[in-house]
Amino acid sequence: MKTEIMNNLQQISEENLVDIEQAKERGQAIVGFYCLYSPTEIAVAAGAIPLPLCGTRNDPIAAAEETLPRNLCPLIKSSYGFAVSDTCAFFRASDIIIGDTTCDGKKKMFELLSRQKKTHVLQLPQNQNTEMSMSLWDSELERFKEIIQDTSGNTVDEASLRSAIRLMNRERQARKALMDVNKNKPALLKGSQMLEILFKIGFLADKEKGISFMEKVTAEAQKGTLLTDPPRSGEAKRLLLTGVPVGLGSDKIVKIVEQLGADVVAFENCSGYKQAFTVDENKAPMEALAEQYLATPCSVMSPNDGRFELLKEMIRGFQVDGVIDLTWQACHTYNIEAFQVDEIVQKNFGFPTLHLETDYAESDTEQLRVRIEAYLEML
């Protein structure tokens, strides 16, 4: 069953490129997104297809370094490298790219990226709790709506927004239900399997296909048919991975953890539980979107208390033994916040976090292995 599920995932990922091509032929606009702060619902409401963009592999970084400084987060360099080397099918298919003023490196990169493709950058406030932030964000989302209407040639109204919110809520609920199968002890899916499924599903243009696939995997996992061979031991240490986004190609920490006989049972980052939210379907749609998206608990916000609350809830819910806090090199916001994450975890749960700073290259794999092994022994 495990092989069948993964083959099925491979098949729908391959069909996805055809789905995108056919959607373009039908005149549907494709909107490429770089960050979790941008409400994809507005694109869906305009009949457009929202797609995430490539940025998790090391290969295109050399191309990026011809223009960008070397001492920059690998996620930014990889994203830019994919774009300038024209090696990301989703970037190529996009009619417009949407970025946000999150960290300094990313917002400056978007200025250069706009030379490759039409790019719109949302002016994201740096604080979630003031009236000024919310009013700026409200007006940014209204401007975003106008731009998406122009790009797609379709009008976004209350009914189309409500229907888009319902669809995207169903998708996020399916993601959450899937991630929650690893609340079981032992975990019902390996962390690397979970990461691969969530990563590939994220790129699907046909949201219904993604939802039904995730529901199928969740049901199979709950029956125990996806257990690894040999089954995970109940003794395996259960880890939560927090910090920067990870995906296929930037998943070396997950692989090392598994090679050492432990499990990553929970992902708090952007590719994981940060996406497990629900937009309020009872409020005025634009207001509900503005509130929910601004509340995204990322380290680019100051303060970022939402992340600490989410971490506490997840550490309890997934019954984890330890927390790895991952920072990409030159990511100042996650790097500095690591101090508070460790402080909060120690105070509430009595164990320290393991803070790792690395990039996408494999050169430090052995050093990372030694540090992770020592951490597992200490837990």
Ligand code: SF4
């Ligand atoms: S980590 Fe923060 S800035 Fe980066 S993609 Fe996620 S929400 Fe956006």
Ligand code: SF4
């Ligand atoms: S990981 Fe950090 S530096 Fe890199 S894009 Fe995200 S917030 Fe910016």
